[in-house]
Amino acid sequence: MTDIAERDSQTTSGLTEAEAAARLATDGPNELPSGDHRTGFRILLDVLREPMLALLLAGGAIYALLGETRDAAVLMVFACLSVLITLVQEWRSEKVLEALRDLSSPRALVIRDGRRQRIPGRDVVRGDVILLSEGDRVPADARLLSAHDLKADESLLTGEAVPVRKRAALGQDARQTLPGGDDLPVVFSGTLVVRGKGTAEVTATGPGTEIGKIGRSLASVRPETPRLYLQTRQIVFLLAIAGMLVSLLVGGLHAYLSGDWLDAVLAGIAIGMSMLPEEFPVVLAIFMAMGAWRLSRARVLTRRAAAIETLGAATILCTDKTGTLTQNRMAIRQVRLPDGRIFDIDGPQVAEAACATVLHTGRLACDPQPFDPMEQAFHAMSALDGPPDDLTLLRSYGLRPDLLAMSQVWRGDTSAQLTIATKGAPEAIATLCRLPPAARDAMARDMDAMAASGLRVLAIAQGGTTDTLPEHQQDLRLTWLGLVGLADPLRESVPQAVAECRRAGIEVKMITGDYPVTATAIAREAGLDGLSPLTGQELNCLDDAALGERLQKGDVFARIMPEQKLRIVNALKARNEVVAMTGDGVNDAPSLKSAHIGIAMGGRGTDVAREASAIVLLDDDFGSIVRAIRLGRRIYDNLRKAAGFIFAVHLPIAGLAIAPLLLGFPVVLGPIHIAFLEMVIDPVSTLVFEAEDEESDIMDRPPRDPAERLFSAGLIGWSLTQGTVAFAAVAAILFWGAERQMPADELRALSFFTLVIVIIALIFVNRSFRASPAAALGRPKPALLLVLAAVSGILATVNIWPAAQDIFGFDPLHRDDLFLTAGAGFAVLLILEALKPLWHRRSRTASGSPA
Structure with a gap:
């Protein structure tokens, strides 16, 4: 048969190279704006502009100017560490996305100067004549000059998994050019x-295409700033101001009472260091970066690390159907024979001979190497061995707008008999088989029943002849064999993931461009409420208030357009819901960006969707969303533990820095002692608490209140209680040593060792929200063991090595003194574990913490 595309290409010489170059210069390249794509330098600038990090760097600079190099080094090291981790993670995310960009500039076959040329898709211009064939990615919006049995998969734009037919434009065709629907003259x-x-013929390129229009709409959508960052900025600012005021007040008071201005300055610096909240920005940056790293190991790419914490607070998960809940491929689910027998297909093996005959004939009616998902479904049946070796494809009758059926004619090597295999729309097959009215009615009833189950229905027929083949398909003599129902199958992990979301108090809503019947069938399989789906046409009749009410009454939204998805997301946000939105198509991009957490599919997803999202599922596994939610909740829990520890630990440190000045005791804590304590506090509050296991009820509780503050009154109250008990223990040892008239250096060593041991006790108290010494002391993590080993080694060195004693201003402690400090720490642990249930009952929050 004549190559139709080659024949049609001879009717035009296309643009000249000069014309193409002029239009390229005028319109620009045929590519979408890169959106959020960031260079390494831009990522670094974004990290350095973070106010919390700026405060950290400023604090280090101030201490450096004051000559306190150790203190400045501590702050600078952790500032650089947080910058490095964040920079590496963000840069890694961008590099992975660069590798995923597979749709932005496909190669294109065009006619220029009367010759076929293969050019980069970015060089295609308006007016170019492009040649399309199976497997090609369309490089630009174009009006069809000719079409031979042409079908296109437009699911990236419509959410509809089934390919649509195309036909050539008739003159200046004025029909609608929106994606979706059969027999449109555009691609x-x-x-x-x-x-x-x-x-x-290309009619639009780059931003002027349907993809480009959706991409432009993203510019008007502003992503949400994570609440956690706003809260942390506020608390850091307030604590920094308070620390400076206390430092100035106590330093000035000490200078006035003692007249020793040098000691007063050193004491003021020490107090300022003890209260400067530099741990908070470090903790937040490292928690988010480490969370992104942990997710990447589960094949979940985090483009914006702050979204991890927000994901843990999600109250509603809006999901697309095609390619998200489903596999974005067609599979055969049911066969119905003319005698009324029904066969449900659960796998590739088919035992019944009559059913296998229908599927075998259907496969013979397909292309030997198909691109059409429906034809691929027939080839996927392993019970079918394909055309026997002695069969040769002789002729094909393609689909036509007036007869939606196709036939393949096969000839055997040892027989003159020709085998005809036909598949198509049931009404077309009924016409070809010349069915009587009763048989047509029976076929229609079966077709309606299958369609009601969300199946796409094809009819299969076969024939045979030894005569010359007719010119037209309508003249073939065929026998109807049966109906085949196909569907885009649900991902295996989806029902369990949906059930776990519901157990965790997260609503799941399916928003799709597919038909209500199909959407309802998938919803039932997934475990969603699909009894009353809301269609896009019905949604247009609702105002914002009515839509907000309607969103509470169903889980399925069908035939939804992109702008309607965005409206649904905004309506949910107006109800103070924390919205996570999943999707993979260009039509999902605006809603992905508007949602609190946009989750894109990395394998089948488009660049526009991925770059509009905060999280990308590299394996396209819906179940990964649940793992991400679980990790988000764990991160927030551990962040609360770290925040509680930071609040608590600064109270005994500040108290031990201030009390001796007010009571006339020798100064206990100087800048070097505070620097050492910071070397304990920072790694503990970041690496140790970040590595802690999740709480046992993490997915058995509802999402926390979106308005809940990380630094809640309950958390602050619990931290103050811990700090007060800890300071009481340290103060008791200080008074005991003073009463015994210990030398100043020995009293300083005893008080400092007690403070360090008490801080270790606070670490164990904050490891778990549960009131259980076993939970506090059990299951040690490597990070915690490393910190304990380091602290123990340093304390032993300071107590034994004279040079270290000189640096710290200590005298060596005796065995009885060491037992006393250990007893103080153990007493703090027992007292706080005994008090924890009281705070747990009085101040329990949605996250299940005791504060």
Whole structure:
């Protein structure tokens, strides 16, 4: 048969190279704006502009100017560490996304100066004549000049998994040009040709395409700033101001009472260091970066680390259907024979001979190497061995707008008999088989029943002849064999993931461009409420208030357009819901960006969707969302533990820095002692608490209140209680040593060792929200063991090595003194574990913490 595309290409010489160059200069390259794509330098600037990090760097600079190099080094090291971790993670995310960009500039076959040329997709211009065939990615929006059995997969734009038919434009065709629906005379950029051939004239490129229009709409959508960052900025600012005021007040008071201005300055610096909240920005940055790293090991890419914490607070998960809940491929689910027998297909093996005959004939009616998902479904049946070796494809009758059926004619090597295999729309097969009215009615009833289950229905027929083949398909003599129902199958992990979301108090809503019947069938399989789906047409009749009410009454939204998805997300946000939105198509991008957490599919997803999202599922596994939510909750829990520890630990440190000045005791804590304590506090509050296991009820409780503050009154109250008990223990040892008239250096060593041991006790208290010494002392993590070993080694060195004693201003402690400090720490642990249930009952929050 004649190559239709080659024949049609001879009707035009296309643009000249000069014309193409002029239009490229005028319109720009045929590519979408890079959106959020960031260079390494831009990522670094974004990190350095973070106010909390700026405060950390400023604090280090101030101490450096004051000559306190050790203190400045501590702050600078942790500042650089947080910058490095964040920079590496963000840069890694961008590099992975760069590798995923597979739709932005496909190669294109065009006619220029009367010759076929293969050029980069970015060089395609308006007016170019492009040649399309099976497997091609359409490089730009174009009007079809010719089409031979042409079908395109437009699911990236419509959410509809089934390919649509195309036909050539008739003159200046004025029909609608929106994606979706059969027999349109246009093709769209980014869509995939799954069958046939065609020639088209480019009408729009780059931002002017349907993909580009959706991409431009993203510019008007502003992503949410994470609440946690706003809260932390506020608390850091307030504590920094308070620390400076206390430092100035106590330093000035000490200078006035003692007249020793040098000691007063050193004491003021020590007090300022003890209260400067530099741990908070470090903790937040490292928790988010480490969380992103942990997710990446589970094949979940985090483009914006702050979204991890927000994901743990999600109250509603809006999900697309095609490619998200489903596998974005067609599979055979049911066969119905003319005698009424029904066969449900659960796998590739088919035992019943009559059913296998229908499927075998259906496969013979497909292309030997298909791109069409429906034809691929027939080939996926392993019980079918394909055409026997002695069969040769002789002729094909393609689909036509007036007869939606196709036939393949096969000839055997040892027989003159020709085998005809036909598949198509049931009404077309009924016409070809010349069915009587009773048989047509029976076929219609079976077709309606299958469609009601969300199945796409094809009819299969076969024939045979030894005569010359007719010119037209309508003249074939065929026998109807049965109906085959196909569906885009649900991902195996989806029902369990949906059930776990519901157990965790997260609503799941499916928003799709597919038909209500299909959407309802998938919803039932997934475990969603699909009894009353809301369609896009019905949604247009609702105002914002009515839509907000309607959103509470159902989980399925069908035939939804992109702007309607965005409206649904905004309506949910107006109800103070924390919205996570999943999707993979260009049509999902605006809602992905508007949602609190946009979750894109990395394998089948488009660049626009990935760059609009905060999280990308590299394996396209819906179940990964639940793992991400679990990790988000764990991170927030551990962040609360770290925050509680930071609040608590600064109280005994500040108290031990201030009390001796007010009571006339020798100064206990100087800048070097505070620097050592910071070397304990920072790694503990970051690495140790970040590595802690999740709480046992983490997915058995509802999402926390979106308005809940990390630094809640309950958390602050619990931290103050811990700090007060800890300071009481340290103060008791200080008074005991003073009463015994210990030398100043020995009293300083005893008080400092007690403070360090008490801080270790606070670490164990804050490891778990549960009131259980076993939970506090059990299951040690390597990070905690490393910190304990380091602290123990340093304390032993300071107590034994004279040079270290000189640096710290200590005298060596005796065995009885060491037992006393250990007893103080153990007493703090027991007292706080005994008090924890009281705070747990009085101040329990939605996250399940005791504060």
